[in-house]
Amino acid sequence: MQDDEKLITVREASQLLRVNMVTLKRWERVGKVSVTRDPITNCRYYSFRDLMKIKEELIDDPNPDAND
Numbered sequence: 001m002q003d004d005e006k007l008i009t010v011r012e013a014s015q016l017l018r019v020n021m022v023t024l025k026r027w028e029r030v031g032k033v034s035v036t037r038d039p040i041t042n043c044r045y046y047s048f049r050d051l052m053k054i055k056e057e058l059i060d061d062p063n064p065d066a067n068d
Contacts, residue, residue, distance in 0.1 A: 007036060007045035017055055
């Protein structure tokens with residue numbers, strides 16, 4: 001699996017984007033980010049590739065909650 005196909009946890013995603021885990025869950029509800037859930041544990045996993053796109057957007061707009 002290549003890095004851009006990698007799935008990461010909510011905690012890893014929040015650290016990567018430097019946002020609260022609650023913010024990620026809110027973005028999921030409004031469709032800003034897609035999530036994959038483990039069918040057994042129901043844990044959330046985010047696509048590294050999708051998160052890198054969002055990270056680029058955050059560089060352009062460093063106040064992510066202002067657009068929600």
